[in-house]
Amino acid sequence: MQRPLAYTVLAGTAAIACFAAVATTHNGATPAATDEHAGQVMCVEFDNVAACFAPGTDPMIIKMVSDAIQSVDNSRYQTTGRWPGSAGTPVNLTYSFPADGLSIPSGVGEGTGSNSINATMTSRFGSVAAGKAKFAQAFSQWAAHTGNTYTEVSDDNAPFFNSPGPLHGGSGRGDIRIAAKFIDGGSGILAYNFFPGSTGGDMVIDQNENWGSSFNDFRFFRNTITHEHGHGMGLLHVCPIQNNKLMEPFLATNFDGPQHDDIRGAQFHYGDRFEPNNNAGSATFLGFFDMDGSASETSLSIRTTSGDTDFFSIDMDNSGTLGVTVTPTGLTYTQGPQTGSCNTGSSTNSLTQIDLELTVFDTNGTTVLASANNTNAGSSESVSGVVLPAAGTYYVSVKSDTTIGSGAAQLYNISLSVTVDELVACIADLNGDGIVDTADLGILLNDFGGHGALASDLNGDMVVDTADLGILLGVFGTCTTM
Ligand SMILES: [Zn+2]
Numbered sequence: 001m002q003r004p005l006a007y008t009v010l011a012g013t014a015a016i017a018c019f020a021a022v023a024t025t026h027n028g029a030t031p032a033a034t035d036e037h038a039g040q041v042m043c044v045e046f047d048n049v050a051a052c053f054a055p056g057t058d059p060m061i062i063k064m065v066s067d068a069i070q071s072v073d074n075s076r077y078q079t080t081g082r083w084p085g086s087a088g089t090p091v092n093l094t095y096s097f098p099a100d101g102l103s104i105p106s107g108v109g110e111g112t113g114s115n116s117i118n119a120t121m122t123s124r125f126g127s128v129a130a131g132k133a134k135f136a137q138a139f140s141q142w143a144a145h146t147g148n149t150y151t152e153v154s155d156d157n158a159p160f161f162n163s164p165g166p167l168h169g170g171s172g173r174g175d176i177r178i179a180a181k182f183i184d185g186g187s188g189i190l191a192y193n194f195f196p197g198s199t200g201g202d203m204v205i206d207q208n209e210n211w212g213s214s215f216n217d218f219r220f221f222r223n224t225i226t227h228e229h230g231h232g233m234g235l236l237h238v239c240p241i242q243n244n245k246l247m248e249p250f251l252a253t254n255f256d257g258p259q260h261d262d263i264r265g266a267q268f269h270y271g272d273r274f275e276p277n278n279n280a281g282s283a284t285f286l287g288f289f290d291m292d293g294s295a296s297e298t299s300l301s302i303r304t305t306s307g308d309t310d311f312f313s314i315d316m317d318n319s320g321t322l323g324v325t326v327t328p329t330g331l332t333y334t335q336g337p338q339t340g341s342c343n344t345g346s347s348t349n350s351l352t353q354i355d356l357e358l359t360v361f362d363t364n365g366t367t368v369l370a371s372a373n374n375t376n377a378g379s380s381e382s383v384s385g386v387v388l389p390a391a392g393t394y395y396v397s398v399k400s401d402t403t404i405g406s407g408a409a410q411l412y413n414i415s416l417s418v419t420v421d422e423l424v425a426c427i428a429d430l431n432g433d434g435i436v437d438t439a440d441l442g443i444l445l446n447d448f449g450g451h452g453a454l455a456s457d458l459n460g461d462m463v464v465d466t467a468d469l470g471i472l473l474g475v476f477g478t479c480t481t482m
Pocket of ligand 1: 249
């Protein structure tokens, strides 16, 4: 049975509560084997708060809660917004755990309670350190797809909810404060979380849930925390319920962490993990090449509404050629803002949000060596055989040609391959011992007068003659690429 909640107090508050519905298994003592299903929760948002339910929750309860939803922005990647900073750029967040015993006011109508986060981590994971490691693991799943960073700091035990985190400041607690308390006992509400804002990001978990279930490396706990912080980043729920999105109202445990739609939402707010890299000076370095090679990166994105440009750089040890391909990624699926029954949505093609455009720049970062804008949205763009005339740093940019969608991010991958011209000095290292010396001279003299594709034909004119001898003597004693 679900415990009825004081839904009426929720309006105007600013958190998201998560309810577990399979009450029979979430009493804190149930073996892990059933958690694949038992760990699902359904969440409903209220202004700045979300509540989460498990499958099987009485529909009347869900309807009552759903009816209380108000003033939720139709664009589900928006809530009250993101953390302070420019749209599409990352934020460095801190988090902290107040001492046990701190009074935790009512967030979703559960009443005031006493913080027990440290005791809860000890009882569920064996130690506070082990529990903190699981929180860190959950945060790292968002960090892996955004440029956001998460750093634990100490907590000064200032009054909860009334002492906002010190974003970009230096006072005594994290931007995100994490507490545990008795909310409604095992099952029912699992946790609630505030959207970014005046009490931004704070999280309260129910001390009585079965967080110690180790199934799939504590996935029930981790997916709950990762989902909750999704709200703490500014993400709303997404419907319909298909068990393929972390931010669905029913939290699924058949996958681990953020999925495609969740990543799109996170990158819409904070950009990909290399942001900000909007110009040559802040380009993402993809590699130093002193021989032929390649590089690639995935889970990148261009934000559709902010004129986002991504710059990448490579360092060449000598002249050579470059080939680059950028490939949009995505699929057609149904999604939309949360409704009471969460069975609606519209078809979205995340592959065709924008038409990607690719440009290669010379070492000054501005002279265009090549560009590609030949295909429509949804298809890759490529350049190949681009001549890089000398050693130095070259740049590649990716941006939007035309905006088709809005309020979203176009995910893409980039791959490049490089050929590097061999330096003359090393061409003359005929025996490959790393130095041009008398041994190499001896090889060339032995070939002298020979015709054809001989290694000693250093200038490639199909004859070994005085010209080749001059090249070798000109680089005598050197071989610079080794
Ligand atoms: Zn939720």
